[in-house]
Amino acid sequence: MVAIPKRGTGINKSPYALLGLKDLPFPTEAVVNPYNLDPRRNGTIYAESPVKSEIEKFEQLLIRPDDFTNRVRLSFLWSKGGENKIYGRGMGKTALLRYFRQRINKDWGITEFKGQFSAAVVYVAFPSQVDRRYMEQLAWSALVDICKNGVLDASRAALRLETLTPEQAEAAIETSDGSQNLDNLLDDTILQAKNINTDDLNKQIVERLKKDGIQPQIAQSLTQGQFEQYLRTLRKDGNLEPFYIPRDTKNLDYSRTLLFNDMVYYLMAAGFAGGYLFIDDIENLVDLMTKKHRIEFAKEFGLCTVRPGYANTAYNFFSSVLTTHDQASKALSQAWDQAGLSTIARLDTNSPNSVELPLPTINQAREILVAHLDYYRINETEKGTIKPFTESGITSLINKRQHPRELLSSAAKVVLRAVEKKVDNIDETIVNEAMDSSSVTSIPDFSEGIDGAI
Numbered sequence: 364m365v366a367i368p369k370r371g372t373g374i375n376k377s378p379y380a381l382l383g384l385k386d387l388p389f390p391t392e393a394v395v396n397p398y399n400l401d402p403r404r405n406g407t408i409y410a411e412s413p414v415k416s417e418i419e420k421f422e423q424l425l426i427r428p429d430d431f432t433n434r435v436r437l438s439f440l441w442s443k444g445g446e447n448k449i450y451g452r453g454m455g456k457t458a459l460l461r462y463f464r465q466r467i468n469k470d471w472g473i474t475e476f477k478g479q480f481s482a483a484v485v486y487v488a489f490p491s492q493v494d495r496r497y498m499e500q501l502a503w504s505a506l507v508d509i510c511k512n513g514v515l516d517a518s519r520a521a522l523r524l525e526t527l528t529p530e531q532a533e534a535a536i537e538t539s540d541g542s543q544n545l546d547n548l549l550d551d552t553i554l555q556a557k558n559i560n561t562d563d564l565n566k567q568i569v570e571r572l573k574k575d576g577i578q579p580q581i582a583q584s585l586t587q588g589q590f591e592q593y594l595r596t597l598r599k600d601g602n603l604e605p606f607y608i609p610r611d612t613k614n615l616d617y618s619r620t621l622l623f624n625d626m627v628y629y630l631m632a633a634g635f636a637g638g639y640l641f642i643d644d645i646e647n648l649v650d651l652m653t654k655k656h657r658i659e660f661a662k663e664f665g666l667c668t669v670r671p672g673y674a675n676t677a678y679n680f681f682s683s684v685l686t687t688h689d690q691a692s693k694a695l696s697q698a699w700d701q702a703g704l705s706t707i708a709r710l711d712t713n714s715p716n717s718v719e720l721p722l723p724t725i726n727q728a729r730e731i732l733v734a735h736l737d738y739y740r741i742n743e744t745e746k747g748t749i750k751p752f753t754e755s756g757i758t759s760l761i762n763k764r765q766h767p768r769e770l771l772s773s774a775a776k777v778v779l780r781a782v783e784k785k786v787d788n789i790d791e792t793i794v795n796e797a798m799d800s801s802s803v804t805s806i807p808d809f810s811e812g813i814d815g816a817i
Contacts, residue, residue, distance in 0.1 A: 380741065381787050382751040382778065388739040389732075389775035394768070395457040397464065397486055398511070402738065406461030410734035413727035414459060420718050421463065425682055428476045431636060436669050436679065437708040440686045441719040454720050455767050456686040460486065460641045471517055471635070480636035483514045485681070487640055489647035493607070497648055497656065498663040499615035500606045502622040505640060507603045509626065510591040518633030519588055520548040522568050525634075531559055549588065576628045576674065581621065585629055594621075619663075623673035627680045640668070640683045646691035657695055661702035669707050728761045728770055735771070751781070755791040763798055773798065 377385055390403040399405045411418060427434045442454030464484040467475050472482035487504045509515060524532050524545070534557045536543045547553045551561045565586050572582035584593035595601045597614035607615065630638060652660065666672045668683050675681050687695075692710050699710045708716040723731060729749070737746045749757045756777075764773040780797035781789045 378782050379739070379778070381785065382781060382789070383741050383745060383787075384736070384751070384778075385739045385741055387775060387778055388735040389771050389778060391772065391775045395461060397457070397461045397488075403735070406458045406465070408735050408738045409458060409462050410727075410731045411462075413723050413730050414455065414720060417459070417718050417720055418462075421459070424716065424718070425639065425684065426463075426475065428479065431476065431480065431482075432679070434637075434682055435708070435716050437683050437704070438685075438716040438718065439692075439708070439710065439714065440684055441692075441712050441717055442686075442688045454688075454722070456720060457643055459720065460643060460684070460686065463639075464641060467639070468512060468514075471514070476636075481634055483512075483630065483635055483638045485509055485512070485514075485638060485640050486643065488643040489606075490644075491605075492647045492651050494651045496607060496612065496615050497652065497660045498667065499612075499618045501642065501648065501664075502618035502667070503606045503615060505622050506594060506618060506626070507606075510594065510603070514630070515585070515590055516549055516588070518630060518635070519585070520545055521633045522571075522586075523548045523564060526564060526567050526571075527559065531557075535559060572629065572632060575632050577625050577632075581625045581629075619667060619673075623667050623675040623681075627674040627678060631678065631680070637679070638681050640681045642683060642685045645685050645687045645695075649691055649694045652694070654698070657698035658701050661695065661698040661704055665702050665704050665707075669704070722765060723767060723770075725758075725761055725765070728765050728767075729757060731767060731770065732757065732760075732774055735774070751788045753788055753790045756789040756794050759791040759794040763794070 379386055388403070390401070392404070394404070395406045396404050397406060402408050421440075424435045424438050440456050440459065442456050464486055467482055467484050472480065476482065485505045486508045487501055489500070489504065493500050524535075527535060535554055536545055536547050538544050538547070554561050554564070568586045569579075569582045572585065573579055577585070581590075581593070584590045591603070594603060594614065597617065598608065599611050600608070649657065649660075667675060668681065670676060687710075689712075696710050699705055704710070708714060711717065712719050732752075733747065733749060736750070736752075740746055752760070760774060760777060761770065764770045777789060777794050777797040781793050784793065784796075786793065
């Protein structure tokens, strides 16, 4: 007999309720993934105050709402870690990138730049180490993010709105209740019902994009909202990831041109004044490079981002931010010099173009923990407190684990231990028990919306 799965009702009491929490507030794996839907993993929960000065420097270098055209073109986000490669990771670089990505992309810079113009963040990451076609894989990663982050729909809607007559535009976005819905611009059925010939509309936009320098086939796919499908045709397997497949590299052959020419022209046509390339996990890109490959990559990177050769540099469109740490930078620094990039942005922590994230102080580590607790509190009046931790408990945890990634993953173990013990506060004893690896043998799955709802 077939067993029918039972849907969760969402009314089960949370095992964390005794601690005053809706769910486990800390990530069991404290690695930020901007595409993950879990707010503990995607950077949604973010304590600004511990990195206030670093945020301000980032803003001075790269945001500059009153002087946007003179923002820096190339900068670095460092984690303090000395010679220790592992220590340099998990310091919050990805979380800070995600913070600015969210700030800008939530309305394409309308709020960030005080309604003066729009900008977009494109996030580049390498989930595993790259061993060839480095710049091409970087460009492909950016194109994959562009397909995910909503900027293509926003651009397509903007171009349609601009191409329609004022009367057509007003009719297109009007809803039955008299309000306005810009999503209508992406629905051919709605537009056709309002006597708008979408075939003619598309033809007008394609011709405009071609005049702006976009390749005809690319202009067609962008206009029809099929750019992702076009990218998939460049691969025999029809996938976007992994970025590199042996003996099937047609996608990489075109990736740099698609990103640094066609996409720049397209975003400019849609009204974007500029954008950002946030290039994360740079160590996965450079770790396997030979000296020769590092020099080649540095030269290609410069050509695409700061030297004449592409529309991107002709129009100073993308500003690039690379996350790095001492170990990764040493692998690339000599090639950086030989490619002449040091005259533009010196690859060291003392460069004016660098922002460095230090190890949090004890008070800053405390604020990081409180931000996560606040996100999952049952009682809103307890926000800003350390509950359910006691003073001895939170002090003991921070003294044992001050590094951000270790702090958060250890905090998860501590809360899980408190749940196992069925206590309503977390003192030093609970912390010490949790930090003994033998005390917690497994991590139960208390998913929000199933066991985690109140």
